[in-house]
Amino acid sequence: MSHIRPLRFIRRGQVVTLNGVAPDRTLLEVLREDLGCTGTKEGCGEGDCGACTVVLGSEREGAVHYQSVNSCIRLAHSVDGMALWTVEDLVADPLIQPTEKSASDLHPAQQAMVNCHGSQCGFCTPGFVMSMFGMYQNHVCKGQAITRELAVEELSGNLCRCTGYRPIFDAAQSMAELPRMQVNEPELLKQINTLKTNAPSGDATYLAPTTFNELLRARAAHPDALVAAGTTDVGLWITKMHKQYAQILDVTRAEELRRITTDAQQIHIGAAVSLTDAFGALVQHWPQLHRFATRFAGMPVRNSGTLGGNVANGSPIGDSMPLLIALGASITLASVRGERSVALEDFYTGYRKNLLAADELLTAIHVPLPVANQQLAAYKISKRFDDDISAVCLVIQMQIDNGVICEARIGAGGVAATPARAVQTEGLLNGQVWSEALATQAGQSLQAEFNPISDMRASSAYRREMLGALLQRFWLETSGTLSKDPAPSLATLQPLEVSP
Ligand SMILES: Cc1cc2nc3c(=O)[nH]c(=O)nc-3n(C[C@H](O)[C@H](O)[C@H](O)COP(=O)(O)OP(=O)(O)OC[C@H]3O[C@@H](n4cnc5c(N)ncnc54)[C@H](O)[C@@H]3O)c2cc1C
Ligand code: FES
Ligand code: FES
Structure with a gap:
């Protein structure tokens, strides 16, 4: 060894x-x-x-x-x-x-x-x-x-x-x-700085390159190494599935993958940015996402887990992907051969399958900044309000000018083998006057567009029902009929008054 x-x-x-x-x-x-x-x-x-x-x-x-x-x-x-x-x-x-x-x-x-x-x-x-x-x-x-x-x-x-x-x-x-x-x-x-300057040289079993180029070279040289970020998915393969890994490639030490930058058009989030920081950056631009963000796992998981890990893992019930698809995000895949940019919805090729080649890594996620008259809502349906995985996740984004939908984008989770974009329903909405009748029609279209499975989280019928109900809720919220206030949670438990 x-x-x-x-x-x-x-x-x-x-x-x-x-x-x-x-x-x-x-x-x-x-x-x-x-x-x-x-x-x-x-x-x-x-x-x-x-x-x-x-x-x-x-x-x-x-x-x-x-x-x-x-x-x-x-x-x-x-x-x-x-x-x-x-x-x-x-x-x-x-x-x-x-x-x-x-x-x-x-x-x-x-x-x-x-x-x-x-x-x-x-x-x-x-x-x-x-x-x-x-x-x-x-x-x-x-x-x-x-x-x-x-x-x-x-x-x-x-x-x-x-x-x-x-x-x-x-x-x-x-x-x-x-x-x-x-x-x-x-x-x-x-x-901490003394440890950093006296770091022993790397070995071949736990590779943790500190620069972008070293990371890509390590990926090319060790295509069989398990790529690991925050290990909030990978960790379970070890503790629950009892898998063993002789070689790990840790992507979180490369400075370039841990950065968040913003230019005039987009927020660029390095793949190894923690979920806490990535959602923090998104919430700055879309404050309504705060509740959705805090319902992603619990704090310690969000501190370790990365946005890139969520996207690369590609679980059909992952939460960030429906959101990123609705926001029109693209991703960068990089290798020593060069970089390519892919729209997030095109990244997935089947159940937990994606476009990544053996020598490639996901290095960044790019999210277009909000535009004028944009309406955005992210809904997560799960059995437990906090710290639970979605049964259905639906994120709807619409740009509505003078009552007319200029552009609709819908990301869905829990309703297909991969995180998905509801292209047919978007087609039905684009260019139409946003109305209750259209919302009902769009809900029916969403239900027809996906064929969800039944599993321990929810039945197929329930999931389909939710698609229609959430579209209806979006109508009620955007038309001002229903408050956007978050549902009551444990936060409503007030301190107990104890008599002396
Ligand atoms: C208790 C608990 C609750 C959870 N709740 C939720 C939830 O509410 N919603 C949700 O969506 N998820 C949830 N998850 C799943 C998990 O936290 C997320 O998927 C997380 O974002 C994974 O990121 P990570 O950095 O931990 O990835 P890792 O576990 O390190 O890696 C995951 C996969 O991605 C690959 N990978 C990682 N980074 C890269 C990269 N840069 N390039 C190429 N491949 C890469 C790895 O090889 C692996 O296949 C939960 C997990 C736990 C343990
Ligand atoms: S033992 Fe680690 S979270 Fe339960
Ligand atoms: S589990 Fe919390 S005190 Fe017993």
Whole structure:
């Protein structure tokens, strides 16, 4: 077996170096089995429950960037060069220091859970505490309040079976009231940069090229390596399907794939940009997408998973593709032979099949900026409101000038073998006066255009019914009959008033 590059990360102010970690070993396996950090729990092993949540720190624009992630589906080598905190580290890390006098040694994320009775059996608690630590660093330490809505959004990837969510949300909101603790960021950044400059040379089992050209050369030289980004799909092939991979090509280290830029016409999103950041960029231009974005998995999955991974994976029930198709997005496929641009709807050739050649990678997604008189709505129908996969996803975009539809684009998920564009229905809508009668006709057209299957998420009849109903809803919303306010969710649970 070829020499495996040592895995190095910063924990409790020290560099941890681990030798011989296999390329497909998960971070949770390393933590629990190699380092004995059993505070980090394994519940589902597939990114759903959040019991395994840890926080990663990396350098971004001269500051530390904190991300909660699911360690069960994250590859251990993907954290090389980063800082890592597990639940055990919050009181043991010398770089986390109190800035105000406190009677407690606990971190505010822990103390708030104690104060608000946020834990019963305790199995989920380490995961919740780590998501709250991420929130603490990203919001409280930056002087931002944690609203109920924010607490719900950022804890949507953590499940609790016994306490109930109200006390946990109360705890998240009350962290800011406790004496402050702060990570010594200047010192941590120094350590992160030292690791970066002393990086050992690459080996052939876990390839993580840092530039675009190196990445394409690595893809050409190792066509059999498993391409991996945030591993929120790939991780499950390892933990649930028990697949083994001798060689991984990690695309997330190439700077060019992690950039978001905007010009006069388009937003260009690198394929390895996280779902959190990619949706953040889209929401800046289409604020109505906020709710849809926060319903994509839970926060730790969105922090690891990438937009390019969602598109390349090509699941027929993937959420970003109907949206991107409705927005008229194109993608860049690149190899050492050159680049080509493809309209997203033309990328898919069959169930989980696409145009990528063996030496090609998806490198960027390009989204045209909003135009005048554009109406856009993204609907996700799933059994659970938060952290669930779509049964049906429908995204409708129309440019309506003086009541007439100049251009309609519709992206659909869960109704065909691939994410699809509703070309026939668009043809029916274009050039017509937008009216209730046309909406009904278009709903019927959508139902005829697709032939969805029945599976554990929904029956074929239900899916078809939804296509008509969502088109009708779009009419009601765009004609002002129905409010666009989001459906009630856990955010409506208000803090409990406890009498003294
Ligand atoms: C708990 C949970 C909830 C989820 N909820 C949702 C949801 O609500 N909606 C939804 O759509 N998805 C959901 N997913 C699926 C997953 O999070 C997304 O598909 C995610 O975007 C995948 O990105 P990734 O970076 O993790 O990809 P990876 O897992 O790293 O890769 C996925 C596939 O894409 C390929 N790939 C990745 N990057 C490239 C590239 N640049 N070029 C070529 N090939 C590439 C890989 O080889 C692999 O085949 C969920 C997953 C989990 C675990
Ligand atoms: S163990 Fe459930 S998300 Fe990781
Ligand atoms: S405290 Fe038991 S699962 Fe949450």
